[in-house]
Amino acid sequence: MRELGISIYPEHSTIEKDMAYIKLAHQYGFTKIFTCLLSVNGDKEGILQEFKTIISYAKSLNFEVTLDVSPRVFDSLEISYHDLSFFNNMGADAIRLDQGFTGQEEALMTYNPFGLKIEINMSSATKYLDNLLSYQPDLSHLTGCHNFYPHRYAALSYPFFIECSKKFKAHGLRTAAFVNSQDATFGPWPIMEGLPTLEMHRKLPIQVQAQHLFMTQLIDVVIIGNAYASEKELSRLSQVNASMPTFEVELYDTISSIERKIVLEEPHFYRGDVSDYFIRSTQSRVKYKMEEFPPTNVSEIQRGDILIENERYGQYKGELQIALMDMENSGKTNVVGHVSEDMLFLIDYLKPWQNFQFKIKE
Template sequence: MHRLGISIYPNNSSVEEIQDYIRLAAKYGFERIFTCLISASDKDIELVLEEFKAILKVANENSMEVIADIDPSVFNKLKASIFDLKVFKDMGLSGIRLDMGFSGYEESVMTYNEYGLKIELNISNGTRYVDNILSYKANLNNLYGCHNFYPHIYTGLSYDNFISSSKQFKDLGIRTAAFVNSPSAEYGPWPVSEGLCTLEMHRELPIEVQAKHLFATGVIDDVIIANAFASEEELKALSNVNRDMLEFSVELIDGIRDLDKKIVLEEFHFNRGDSSEYMARSTQSRVKYKGESFPPYNVVYIKRGNILIDTDLYTRYAGELQLALKDMKNTGKTNVVGKIVDEEIFLLDYIKPWSKFSFKLKE
């Protein structure tokens, strides 16, 4: 099951603001929270614990899983040990993320903690770190993986590095997470904040497109907003993202026929197994609406991302919906009835044989 999450930073806002943000995110179905004990460790430790307990009480009341980023210095400051993680449980945490790991043995021991706390590992480094931990017979049930985020522009992960490092965890059946950037949010855990995301290519994209992409890769289970505070509009937009299949945001042409509109927006679409490099073909509509009339009325040049419906001039193909994967000439027998919004065109690369997909009118 795919989940959505937010991030909170007690160093940068009041306890009350954060509690309100948690309640708002919970209202829209968010289930995870990332927080950072590393940046908070400069404060008096008793004050840190007091603030976190007040915040996490609200998180737990709203059934939110909370994982805090730590490093060995936080461990020492809180007088925790690999054999005793009680201080993190008492704070109300669901797990800890090891920004800087240990040797492998220590992580394996922690996965057997008596409190069931999740031990989350840094995915982004792309080393064989997780294999080393597993060589010490770690408890896979308590292992998570989570990417870094990057506040400095142009320092985010390349796509290839992101995929290869994520697959190391995903192939082992370990739950994975990555971060998206909220354009409206003001800060993260560090002073520099030029957007906050895992993948560099996401930095300027709308937040829901970032999430669609992460889910479409098939290597990420949970999507977390890295910076705070995301707007209610953004939380709502993310909550409406289809996490199980690609749902393209589309614009339909003026004057589209009612039946064509119904086919685009209401019918179930999947690409044929014998797929073409030029188009994704959703053929069930031509079967369901056989005998209906599909006259030509917008037989213009076809561009990548166009939504097509074959006309009666194609006889047995009439009523078939297609999604253009490449630019191509129109034979004069196919209506162009709409298009995917520009910022989602790149998501066409994730339409494979038998892929399911749907369309939603751009809001």
């Protein structure tokens, strides 16, 4: 099951604002909350009470709450890895170790009597996970979560992200990563130029970031790293279909009613005999073989164009395609629309036989 989450930072806001944000996210189907103790200062009891109030409210709306901690937090609050009652008393469901111990401590923590999940940092290419697993942790209470990066250009490269993520998925561990709100204004630290996991996501619309993460098939939970995302962003993120890639498109005025129906209403899948030039969805030519498809917009084809073969292509008429590269148009192909430029790179992530769909770009 794939889930969506938000982040809150109580030390930088108010309980009232956090509660309003949590309530709004709940209305859009969000189920996870990430919050951070790394930047929190104060006495142990004061921190406990401050976070307990907001976590209690989140739990009343069935959110699962993860606290970001490190060995330094354990030391400063005089918490032993043998006794995680402090986090349980806060109401947390999981603690994320931004920095780890030796591996043995983490393994022991997975057997805590409170059922707290232990979440470890995924953004590392070291043997840390292998070392931890050698101490035989309870895998049902072990998960992974990537970092976020407030410094522009400092977030993960895509190849490195894939390398790190595959290590966790190879062991069947549940995984999470962060996306960046373009409307949010703060995070846990004074410097905040966005909070994505992947650098390539920093300026993209939030729904595109999430769709990309889900299309890698390596991430189970997508969390908005910064606060507060706008209601429009929460809404758009809630509409992302985690199991079926959805491409936002612009349709041209020349499109016919049948062509429009094919694009937006018919099911599509990537035909398995792969071409370098386009992604083929062929069932529409079967269903609509008796319909007319007169030539309309037969302009030169560009990468990302939505194509429907017209009647000049004989038995191929009605077939839908997504152009993978620029091509010459013989006059037999109607160019009916174009994949949104923000999402254009995602067509390369479709796999043969995979289902997909289109929606009008808002």
